[in-house]
Amino acid sequence: MTHVIEMFLDEEADQQVRLLWSKLSDAGIPSLASFSHCRHRPHVTLCGASELGSDDLAEASEIIARQLPPLTLGTLGAFPGYRGALFLGVVPSVELLDLNARLHAQLVSGKGRRWRFSGPGQWVPHCTLANGLTAAERARGLEACADFEPLDCRVSAICVIDAATGERMAVLA
Incomplete structure (x- = not known):
């Protein structure tokens, strides 16, 4: 099992990301709306671990x-590789990077093994499209979403999600 801590976006930003998901779908590109368990919401993943116990969740809360940092979805980008991704890059504010570092410091001491690329110095904060x-497909997707404009948003909730099923395990904020 893998647990992820996800920051959900305010209603306006959520709608803007879903609009981009629709543009991708209209261009024949599968978006996060139809990926894996199909229960995804627009979000930014703060960190992940193989298991988060109740003590971990209390400390994370x-x-x-x-601190609930404001977010700016500032860029449209792509991760490379044979099966890469499209995303909206989050401007990495000091507050956001500090929150990520503090959560990872707490999770490393717990029994759950953290995700390698979601920790300090390796994390690329983003909202997956x-x-x-x-x-x-990435090239067509970048073209379909080319009219994206940077978006300032608030975090509406922070939750622990079972990455395999999309089930909400806990609300942290």
Whole structure:
């Protein structure tokens, strides 16, 4: 099992991301709306671990309660590779990077093994638009979403999600 801590976006930003998901679908590109368990909401993943126990969640809630950073979805981008992704890049504010670092410091001491690329110095904060795309699909997707404008938004909730099923395991904020 893998648990992820996800920041959900305010209603306006959520709608803007879903509009981009629709543009991808209209262009014949599968978006996150139809990926895996199909229960995805527009979000930014703060971190992930193989398991988050109740002690981990209590400590994570305390850390998160101290700061809910505003987010700016500032860029449209793509991760490379055979089955890459399209995303909206989050401007990495000091507050956001600090929140990620504090959560990882707490999770490393817990029994759950953290995700390698979601920790300090490796994390690329982003809101995924589509996963598992070929290079040609990524190129078409970038074209379909080319009119994206940077978007300032608020975090509406922070939750622990079971990555395999999309089930909400806990609300942290």
